[in-house]
Amino acid sequence: MTERFTETLKNASEPTWSAAVGHRFVRELHEGSVSDRVMAAYLVQDHRFLDSFLTLLGAAIATADTFEARLRFGRFAGMVSGEENTYFLRAFDALGVTEEARAAISDTKPTEGFKAIMRQAAETRSYPAVLAVLNVVEWLYLDWAARAPQPLPGNFVHAEWITLHDNPFFRDFVAFLREELDRVGPSEEKTCTDFFLRTVTLERDFFDSAFEIGE
Numbered sequence: 007m008t009e010r011f012t013e014t015l016k017n018a019s020e021p022t023w024s025a026a027v028g029h030r031f032v033r034e035l036h037e038g039s040v041s042d043r044v045m046a047a048y049l050v051q052d053h054r055f056l057d058s059f060l061t062l063l064g065a066a067i068a069t070a071d072t073f074e075a076r077l078r079f080g081r082f083a084g085m086v087s088g089e090e091n092t093y094f095l096r097a098f099d100a101l102g103v104t105e106e107a108r109a110a111i112s113d114t115k116p117t118e119g120f121k122a123i124m125r126q127a128a129e130t131r132s133y134p135a136v137l138a139v140l141n142v143v144e145w146l147y148l149d150w151a152a153r154a155p156q157p158l159p160g161n162f163v164h165a166e167w168i169t170l171h172d173n174p175f176f177r178d179f180v181a182f183l184r185e186e187l188d189r190v191g192p193s194e195e196k197t198c199t200d201f202f203l204r205t206v207t208l209e210r211d212f213f214d215s216a217f218e219i220g221e
């Protein structure tokens with residue numbers, strides 16, 4: 007049997023993929039020891055990531071070639087706009103990060119990079135390019151979240167950040183994203199590889215930057 011397209015992309019992204027999934031941030035999150043400063047620095051940036059991410063989901067809805075796929079993206083966008091956004095607001099409250107404080111913080115380089123690559127993927131109007139970025143940002147997160155040891159940390163800010171990325175709905179969505187990219191990606195292999203590899207690097211840099219500003 008030939009290797010799945012998505013597996014080939016992931017292998018091509020090594021060792022960066024594993025550096026992201028095994029990052030110090032992930033290790034500390036798993037044991038519940040991320041400091042509040044680092045967690046706040048990370049979540050402030052990630053809430054901005056979420057905004058661009060919704061734009062990309064919109065592009066997926068617009069470019070998908072089947073009704074079934076559009077429905078799945080629509081349901082996922084609903085979860086992100088509801089449950090996930092609410093998590094951020096509760097976490098900011100718990101960490102004492104006010105709206106004013108958030109507004110005064112500038113985008114880090116990796117946040118700018120994510121905004122740019124998601125906009126660029128959306129502008130291609132190419133479903134495979136959009137899928138390449140979506141695959142990294144969701145599959146890489148499932149990969150580290152699924153490795154969390156039990157029991158999860160007692161602090162909901164840590165525990166829910168893990169369960170948001172490792173639950174049956176999220177697993178199904180990642181399985182769907184991979185099947186879609188396996189199906190349509192090989193016809194635009196070069197574009198997909200370019201977007202995939204650049205996004206994996208951004209994921210690693212995004213974790214790094216939480217420590218650069220939070221420590």
Ligand SMILES: Cc1ncc(CO)c(N)n1
Pocket residue numbers: 052055143144147209212
């Ligand atoms: C940086 C980053 N990558 C992936 C995800 C998962 O959607 C996230 N929330 N943030």
